[in-house]
Amino acid sequence: MAWQEYINVQQPRFVEELLEFVRIPSVSAKPENAGDVQRAAEWVVERLARAGIEGAEVLPTDGHPVVCAEWMGAGPDKPTVLIYGHFDVQPAEPFDLWTTPPFEPEVRDNKVWGRGASDDKGGMMVPILAVEAMLATQGKLPVNVKFFFEGQEEIGSPDLPPFVRANADRLKADMIFSADGLQWAPGQPQIVEALKGLISLEVHVQGPRGDLHSGLHGGGVANPAIALAQIIASMKSPDGAITIDGFYDDVVELSAEVREAIARVPFDEADYLAETGAPATSGEPGFSTRERLWGRPTLDVNGLSSGWQGAGTKTVLPAEASAKITCRLVANQSPETIYDLIEAHVAAHCPAGVTARVTRNPGRADPFLVPSGHNATAVATQVLEDVYGRAPYRTRAGGSIPVMTTLLETLGVHAVMFGFSHDDENLHAPDEFFRLDAFRIGQIAYCQLLETLGRS
Amino acid sequence: MAWQEYINVQQPRFVEELLEFVRIPSVSAKPENAGDVQRAAEWVVERLARAGIEGAEVLPTDGHPVVCAEWMGAGPDKPTVLIYGHFDVQPAEPFDLWTTPPFEPEVRDNKVWGRGASDDKGGMMVPILAVEAMLATQGKLPVNVKFFFEGQEEIGSPDLPPFVRANADRLKADMIFSADGLQWAPGQPQIVEALKGLISLEVHVQGPRGDLHSGLHGGGVANPAIALAQIIASMKSPDGAITIDGFYDDVVELSAEVREAIARVPFDEADYLAETGAPATSGEPGFSTRERLWGRPTLDVNGLSSGWQGAGTKTVLPAEASAKITCRLVANQSPETIYDLIEAHVAAHCPAGVTARVTRNPGRADPFLVPSGHNATAVATQVLEDVYGRAPYRTRAGGSIPVMTTLLETLGVHAVMFGFSHDDENLHAPDEFFRLDAFRIGQIAYCQLLETLGRS
Structure with missing residues (x-):
């Protein structure tokens, strides 16, 4: 048989x-x-x-x-x-x-x-x-x-x-x-x-010792939530490219042959938008949506936290602000190298009047x-x-x-x-x-x- | 008597x-x-x-x-x-x-x-x-x-x-x-x-319909937390000046006589830093700390909220992100005008791939x-x-x-x-x-x- x-x-x-x-x-x-x-x-x-x-x-x-x-x-x-x-x-x-x-x-x-x-x-x-x-x-x-x-x-x-x-x-x-x-x-x-590989980290920005009254101290000391926004904004250009020095250095570029293979897999942009509910696709210029999803490294903020998050107004100048960030890596990026680059970037882009530090979360993957x-x-x-x-x-x-x-x-x-x-x-x-x-x-x-x- | x-x-x-x-x-x-x-x-x-x-x-x-x-x-x-x-x-x-x-x-x-x-x-x-x-x-x-x-x-x-x-x-x-x-x-x-006068508002950024897996969708659609950071960062120059078009237009400038009067009031920068615990004073260039505190309008983020804020990592691409903002106004700024300017600024600086809206909170003061x-x-x-x-x-x-x-x-x-x-x-x-x-x-x-x- x-x-x-x-x-x-x-x-x-x-x-x-x-x-x-x-x-x-x-x-x-x-x-x-x-x-x-x-x-x-x-x-x-x-x-x-x-x-x-x-x-x-x-x-x-x-x-x-x-x-x-x-x-x-x-x-x-x-x-x-x-x-x-x-x-x-x-x-x-x-x-x-x-x-x-x-x-x-x-x-x-x-x-x-x-x-x-x-x-x-x-x-x-x-x-x-x-x-x-x-x-x-x-x-x-x-x-x-x-x-x-x-x-x-x-x-x-x-x-x-x-x-x-x-x-x-x-x-x-x-x-x-x-x-x-x-x-x-x-x-x-x-x-x-x-x-894709993965790294996970948090950026913590510290301003004053404790939350301050925004009327008494606004304009006197830097606002950590604004500083955090400035640090995050400095990581991506408005068009979606990651602007951390050296971030793309070790990326194995998509060859013409690989890009062709990706293009052969059906992808309907309208279906994708209907599925996600996003108003438009968006990301690093020079690549198709699927190329970005499959073949390019990404940086996403997974969470933001600072100050008053309840209903209505609290006129507070927060003491601290933090962001959770994950990067998806492609060959041959190394998690350790990318961690180091981000840490250097945060140090170089931390505005005056606050301090910033990066903590590395467990769960990295090559x-x-x-x-x-x-x-x-x-x-x-x-x-x-x-x-x-x-x-x-x-x-x-x-x-x-x-x-x-x-x-x-x-x-x-x-x-x-x-x-x-x-x-x-x-x-x-x-x-x-x-x-x-x-x-x-x-x-x-x-x-x-x-x-x-x-x-x- | x-x-x-x-x-x-x-x-x-x-x-x-x-x-x-x-x-x-x-x-x-x-x-x-x-x-x-x-x-x-x-x-x-x-x-x-x-x-x-x-x-x-x-x-x-x-x-x-x-x-x-x-x-x-x-x-x-x-x-x-x-x-x-x-x-x-x-x-x-x-x-x-x-x-x-x-x-x-x-x-x-x-x-x-x-x-x-x-x-x-x-x-x-x-x-x-x-x-x-x-x-x-x-x-x-x-x-x-x-x-x-x-x-x-x-x-x-x-x-x-x-x-x-x-x-x-x-x-x-x-x-x-x-x-x-x-x-x-x-x-x-x-x-x-x-x-100072006061306005309070919130900026809401919406991306996809619901939270997405950052591995499956990172690079495909814009990240609302990053977009929010870009919008906030666009409101202040790195040196601390507010960069919202027209924001300072109606401000009664501090005359030399007023600046002298302010300078006569003792102010010890070291004491102020010790009191607040901030690493440095910071704010709009061209003014002393006390001039900024007393005589210049300010913009502060009072709170940031987006995505995962618990312990550890959640690999989420958040559906939305929001910031609470208050401005302290000086004569002759009008709360309504400043609301309008901020709304126009947010509309003009909202990155592609997300939508942003501004809501006005109660509590304005001239x-x-x-x-x-x-x-x-x-x-x-x-x-x-x-x-x-x-x-x-x-x-x-x-x-x-x-x-x-x-x-x-x-x-x-x-x-x-x-x-x-x-x-x-x-x-x-x-x-x-x-x-x-x-x-x-x-x-x-x-x-x-x-x-x-x-x-x-």
Whole structure:
């Protein structure tokens, strides 16, 4: 029997198993569900064993556990592929907005409805089932495969970096694929080439010791809220370019070829404005909206705070003012360098009569850009084209996925996102669902991916 | 007996009466004390009668009452003087910070300690006692005198403008003196020549319909917090001058003579910085700190609000941002004109990609400047110099006193502040006190004032 036929025949059982997996409320954010996260890890180990992967283990971290497993039977001449996914899920609240209870999943309209069905329980089962199909029909895999599943993705994987560093040998691989990823739309695959990095900071401006009466002291001492406005305004030109000295220095410019690839992905400006409700798109000149969203670094003020914010008037000259700022970085910007540049900028642009300081918040992430011509990406692209009959869009994301950076930094390998969820599947909202078509197509795609990698 | 002797002889009784007056907890801000405010008004009527002023009346307003009285026996050839004061007091909380209970006044260190002793019960008794001394010793006054005392000064005199408009004939006078005022320091009188006006407004900047994910939308649409910062920054040059077109157009410039008068009033920059805790003085170039505080219009941001203000990072691109702004105006700026100029400025400086609107808050006040050579001021200056043996400082105040504007607008007369409190007397704080020396000197000064006015 070919793996294709196995997948077709076993699909009803696979769906039942997905329902069983979704029934475990492995909410990593809620301490009372810690036992469920552990139970989900154990379920994964059993499921791997059923797929023919022996020796899978639940391994502890300082928080929720991880699951590691490997099948190294292809031998040292064949590449080793690491597949990543996660078995924890988002909280399901508010429960009353669900059509059916989040942890009592059911099948409707050829979709599985339940918390985690799409993110990422369905997604992470896909490569396990693909491996089962190949092992069951051929007794072996075309390449060596390692599995690395975690239980804390939805809370930002706080304990993952030390675990990966401590287990770098165990996780060592030639290529990494993340089963936690999205396709562009049903029938339209994508390859995510880049993710943005992130830094978060606060600018604090201090004027007088305490709030002063604006009538008695206005005109005598500088106003920290105005000084903060002047500092922020100095960071961006009126046309939207960031004016912090050196900010763009390390940016990998978008090549003509990359800009063409971005332009091939449909983008409707009117739809985008209707979605966001903004009166106009806006940003750095010289780039399309999508180029800015995907390929250019940004600086946003996330919050402003100063003085009186209640109703009506309070004639106060505030003692202090502060702004929360995040920057999204692109390759090859370094979070540390950008922090330093912003700190220098604030020092150079602090008006007379106040003092300003910058504090750095936790949560920095390096930008992630798959090198042009990267082998795993090329193979994944070809497989997706074969499976869908359409070339995948080459996309980028404005968000950060810290685990991608962790794997790159520690293992030295650029992960390729190879997942089959869709962003309309209510991933972090009530009525999450996973398309069963995508579940099956994903299994086929993973089999083809392993086969193609085995031939190369 | 001369009035001087009468004042000396009767002083112990006057002090007892002040204690009696202070015992009435006429807190205008607290509804439960409304009866006490009424009681204080009745006490004033009785006290006026005891001074020889018949026909004093408690008159209703839409809020706390006022007291009106007059002595017109000097005849139509003599000027009519209106004397203003207030019999309501600030709340006394927190009670436990008072050395002795706020409404059980006592004399210590030749001071009366209690809520309202200085602001303004002691102050407003001074002219009543002066009039008593003259009537008791001479049977008449050198000029016609009207009294106008109110019971809602500490809550902003909301019902005063309609009352004054409706009773303009009754209050009509050639000169107005306010017994609610400060001397510079013990032994050093002052004449307040100007008060600043006030406008209050808010600038609201709207970007997208709701808060957006800064990773998904940063660089796509404009950031309202940055736009707000740009708008605010556009209102002031880095050196502190206000850059709103036309803002200074109607300002009465400080003459060389006025600047000299201001420079004669001691000002210690180091003391001022120690008091405010600001790292440096700062403001419009070309003027001394005190000239800016007293004689130049100002623009202050009183509050900033946008997006996430809690702890840590929230990667949000906020939907909106707002700033509260007050301007202190000087003669002859008009609140309406300045509102219009700011609105036009915001419209002209709103960056692309957001919308901005200005809302006008209640509480506007016209600036107040006693005209140069004003007769009542000249007389008051001479009297203070005679009484103290020192020329009064010519000062200005950054704050607004709405009743001064109301009296000017309705009666067409610039009031002269002629009061004997001091700003170290804990006017709105626990342990308020009034110097008994100033109480007595004030009575002498008011007698001399009326005598001098009667001669001119």
